[in-house]
Amino acid sequence: MSIFQILTSSIGRKILMAITGLLLSFFMAFHLFGNLFLFVGEAAFNGYVQKLHKLGFLIRIAEFFLLTFVLSHAYSGILLWWKNRKAKKNVDSYSKENTSSAARYAAFTGSFIFIFLVTHWATFWYKFNFDMQQGITYYDVVLGSEVGFANPFFSVFYIVAIALLGYHLKHGFSSAGQTLGIVGTEYEKLYNNLSIIFWFWIPLGFISIPVWFGFLVRII
Amino acid sequence: MNINLKIWRQKSNTNEGKLHDYRLENVDPNISFLEMLDILNNKLIKEQQDPVAFDHDCREGICGSCGFMINGRPHGPQKATTVCQLHMRSFNDEDDILLEPFRAKSFGVIKDLSVDRQSFDRIISSAGFVSVDTGEASEANKISIDKNNADEAFLSAACIGCGACVAACKNSSAMLFTSAKVSHLALLPQGQKEKTERVNKMVATMDAEGFGACTNTGACSAECPKEIGQTNIARLNREFVKAQVSNLFEKK
Numbered sequence A: 001m002s003i004f005q006i007l008t009s010s011i012g013r014k015i016l017m018a019i020t021g022l023l024l025s026f027f028m029a030f031h032l033f034g035n036l037f038l039f040v041g042e043a044a045f046n047g048y049v050q051k052l053h054k055l056g057f058l059i060r061i062a063e064f065f066l067l068t069f070v071l072s073h074a075y076s077g078i079l080l081w082w083k084n085r086k087a088k089k090n091v092d093s094y095s096k097e098n099t100s101s102a103a104r105y106a107a108f109t110g111s112f113i114f115i116f117l118v119t120h121w122a123t124f125w126y127k128f129n130f131d132m133q134q135g136i137t138y139y140d141v142v143l144g145s146e147v148g149f150a151n152p153f154f155s156v157f158y159i160v161a162i163a164l165l166g167y168h169l170k171h172g173f174s175s176a177g178q179t180l181g182i183v184g185t186e187y188e189k190l191y192n193n194l195s196i197i198f199w200f201w202i203p204l205g206f207i208s209i210p211v212w213f214g215f216l217v218r219i220i
Numbered sequence B: 001m002n003i004n005l006k007i008w009r010q011k012s013n014t015n016e017g018k019l020h021d022y023r024l025e026n027v028d029p030n031i032s033f034l035e036m037l038d039i040l041n042n043k044l045i046k047e048q049q050d051p052v053a054f055d056h057d058c059r060e061g062i063c064g065s066c067g068f069m070i071n072g073r074p075h076g077p078q079k080a081t082t083v084c085q086l087h088m089r090s091f092n093d094e095d096d097i098l099l100e101p102f103r104a105k106s107f108g109v110i111k112d113l114s115v116d117r118q119s120f121d122r123i124i125s126s127a128g129f130v131s132v133d134t135g136e137a138s139e140a141n142k143i144s145i146d147k148n149n150a151d152e153a154f155l156s157a158a159c160i161g162c163g164a165c166v167a168a169c170k171n172s173s174a175m176l177f178t179s180a181k182v183s184h185l186a187l188l189p190q191g192q193k194e195k196t197e198r199v200n201k202m203v204a205t206m207d208a209e210g211f212g213a214c215t216n217t218g219a220c221s222a223e224c225p226k227e228i229g230q231t232n233i234a235r236l237n238r239e240f241v242k243a244q245v246s247n248l249f250e251k252k
Helices: A003-008 A010-035 A042-054 A057-087 A106-130 A138-143 A152-179 A188-219 B033-046 B118-126 B147-157 B164-168 B175-186 B195-208 B219-223 B231-249
Strands: B003-009 B018-024 B095-100 B108-111 B114-116
Touching: A003 A010, A010 A042, A010 A057, A010 A152, A010 A188, A010 B195, A010 B231, A042 A138, A057 A106, A106 A138, A106 A152, A152 A188, A152 B231, B018 B033, B118 B175, B118 B195, B147 B175, B164 B175, B164 B219, B175 B195, B175 B219, B175 B231, B195 B231
Parallel strands: B003 B095
Antiparallel strands: B003 B018, B108 B114
């Protein structure tokens, strides 16, 4: 089999999805690390963003790779979804009680997450990189009312999207464990325990920011 | 007991099918599900109607011939049981029972509940042969096999190829079947020589036959009458990756 044949086989596509999915999850952990500076304070958060900006083209290279991961993950996902639909004579005829809802809705949650990502780039990412007005800091943008968490609609959308992301990853991690052949080896238990961090605790960390700065801080 | 059956009737793969209602009264709860269908067919023949076609052979749960959907589940409600080993006592008096064929693009309907599973045979035959020494029969215990591997291989070899995994899957994927067949030989010393070639060919045939991809939902193992485990799929994925890596380094 050539490399092309491997990547276009159903298992090859799934391996590509598993690897890109895991790499994006690692990035997500790193992203949360930065976001949590919001809780430390305004100066700490602004300082952290400025430090990243100083890296310049290194950040652009990283962004290029991340975008490639997102697009190849989505591309393989769509192709597999289409293959699976074609294989099914009657899309409703399968054992529903033994198919988890996280798996059944993985394509839907994935699509929703993609829409969220596009709005995320159009708001925070675009503003941070190209549209910073005089006298307004990064901290102000994130917590502001224009595209930030002071806007309750934006906060709710953000919370729903991250919750769906966690749901997507719940299936994603268990599926990647199978696809990468971890299930049935001595590493299975360790892998399952680590995956809880990614599908539960990290999304919870992201959600804590709009919940605190968007809602709780006003009430308390 | 009395039961109300809804059975999928379809003349052939090219004809449209639809559900038909049948009522059976005074069914002995201790007869098997297929015996109940035999009684229904006798009745239909006496009434000069077309009997319901369904696959069966050994009726002992080991040949893999039987199988259809009962109330939306392959082989019916009882875990780790083929249709032929299912008894009417698993149902209640006046139950509605829905019978449909295994539905997948790769399994064409032959008639009614009988489906064409030759796509499975083609996956098996694409795997090719196993090299063995011919000539005089050798000592049975000459090849020593690790006990754990022998047990695992036996569990994988228990697959009867009935197709319930494909019917249970939301993607009509044949990964559980293929992985059981790959695992069974990959775990034994006799299967080592053709290991790489086998996994590549079986996966390629599986894709070419139009089965869906695996989404790792685990529905197949949950419905499998032989309880073939999910570890087989992980092993197939491992074997597939190993085959690609060894192909990179081994130049022929």
